[in-house]
Amino acid sequence: MAGHAPIIGQGKTVTSRRIGIISLRLHGYLFSFLPAPLSCPPIHRLCFALQGIKVYTVYMVHSISSNPSWFASGNAFCTCALLPHYISASRVRHFPTFLLHHNPTAPVLSSGHPSMATRSRASMAAAFIALLAVAALRCAPAAAELERVEHPAKNDGSLSLLVIGDWGRKGTYNQSRVAEQMGKVGEKLDIDFVVSTGDNFYDNGLTGVNDQQFEESFTNIYTAESLKKPWYLVLGNHDYRGDAVAQLNPVFNKIDSRFICKRSFIVNAEIVDFFFIDTTPFQLKYWTHPKDDHYDWRGVAPRGKYIDNLLKDLDEAMKKSTAKWKIAIGHHTMRSVSDHGETKELLQLLLPVLKDNSIDFYINGHDHCLEHISSRDSPLQYFTSGGGSKAWRGVFQPTDDKLQFFYDGQGFMSLQLNQDQADFIFYDVFGNILYSWSSSKTNYLQPSIHVTEE
Known part of the structure; x- marks a missing residue:
């Protein structure tokens, strides 16, 4: 074969972080x-x-x-x-x-x-x-114990939190209105912290540690005193489209001490263990058919090894957990009747781990709606809280799943826990209660359930 092989992108330097050439x-x-x-x-x-x-x-x-x-x-x-x-x-x-x-x-x-x-x-x-x-x-990433964050419950053993997802739009698409209502509900419930289910910054994550969007979409939006508590966040697919490594950088915790974002980790709050799971790498199409999007796979590639190690770490951590409640948090849907629907890779790879370890609830974002779906083959319950800003009105794709509640508008969710009961409530952009659901564990093994729809 004659001639030289062409080099695509000659003269392009994409990274400026030169650490010892x-x-x-x-x-x-x-x-x-x-x-x-x-x-x-x-x-x-x-x-x-x-x-x-x-x-x-x-x-x-x-x-x-x-x-x-x-x-x-x-x-x-x-x-x-x-x-x-x-x-x-x-x-x-x-x-x-x-x-x-x-x-x-x-x-x-x-x-x-x-x-x-x-x-x-x-x-x-x-x-x-x-x-x-x-x-x-030979230096592929090896399995390691998941990082644990200790967050004590209240003196009476209870815990209150808010869950928000798919939000970072500099206050637009009613993000500011949702934030205002979160502040009011957070004060009423005396929340301990906030959980974000990912897609923290649109459309393409953060550009680096100096990106002003961090303050424009987070610090300057969630200003209520009740929201000045720790925020535990996972990355969503839109976060991966930017500088995902930067979003994980502790420098943001120094800018705003509330912000605690990691890939996969555990928050132990005595009566409950929250297992935060990095779900974006699971979805194969982001790797094979990214279209015009760039995904920051630093710290993740190769995909197969990363997922294998993560599943092993999760399984070990879940088996060691002695908490009365076990809750998994991820960005992507497992069960959903909205636009994205089911994520088959999570159903094939992650769901068996959750079932084997008797996880009580899986909470996610990704679909821009609020929903609750009950599993037909296990006690596992699925909650979507992805209405933090832009919602997908009119998107409804019925499935064979047991749909308990669905709302195609903006809003958020609260969760109150004690030794015996978990209470979920969905709120709309005006702070109205849309739906509530409770599960009790008085006998620790078989939860009893009651539903109230407003």
Whole structure:
């Protein structure tokens, strides 16, 4: 095969976080590597190209797989060349770790077709880099115990909280109105904290730790005294479309001490364990068919290993839990009659873990509505609180699930817990009670249920 393999996106540098570049000069070729910070995933695939006329610097970046628009050509193909051997064009998503960037300080080695000597040297360099890639494969993220956050219950053993999802729009789409009513209900219930089910910042998450949207969509919106309690947040798919690693950065907790956002973690509140679950990586289409969206998979890729470890960690943590109530929190729906409907990957992979460990409730956002669905094959109950701002009016897709309540407008949910009972209430944008439901565990094993619809 004659000629040089084209390099897509030549001259584009996507990341500015350069943490100690390692440079290797082999036979006149300069290879520069950017070691990933601890929050980045290990290098699990290697994509680089060599041309006889230029030298390129390799930078660690957000997943190339998810945003072909980064490249000057605007298409979704990249040709990877390992001189003297050639690899045919493949979709960019198959090479998710590196972007190639011209090093302007490197000498021009030749023009036209590379000589045999040049090819030989390039082959040696390529082999060396391949060895680095193989070594990196051995550094895949391993399972680790989930981080625990201790949040004591009230002196009488009870707990009160609000649940909001899909909200960060700088106050628009009635976000400010919902926030106002949350403040009033929060004061009435003397809440202990707030749970966010994700999609905290629209449309494409945060751009970095200096993004003003953090204050415009969070700090300046939820100003009621009753809401100045800890906020425990998971990431949603829209958060992953921005700088997801930045949103997890503790710097935001220093800007606003309420903000506690992590991937997957546990909040222990004595009578209840809340298992916060990072559900976005489960959905395969975000990896294989991202369309024009970019997903920040740093700290996540490779997907399979990440999910396997997460499920193992969750199963171990749930089995160790001695709390009377066990509640799972995620962004994506498992059961829903709104736009997104069921998330099949969660039903196949996560739901069995929840059932095996007798999780009482799964609470999510993602669908911009309020709903309660009862499981037909277990005591597990599903609650959607995704009405924090923009709602999807008129979207209703009936399923075979046991639908208890559905509201296609804006609002939020409260949850009050004690040793014996859990009380759920949905509120609309005016603070009106739309629906309430209770479950009791007086005998610890078989919950009794009663429903009140306003």
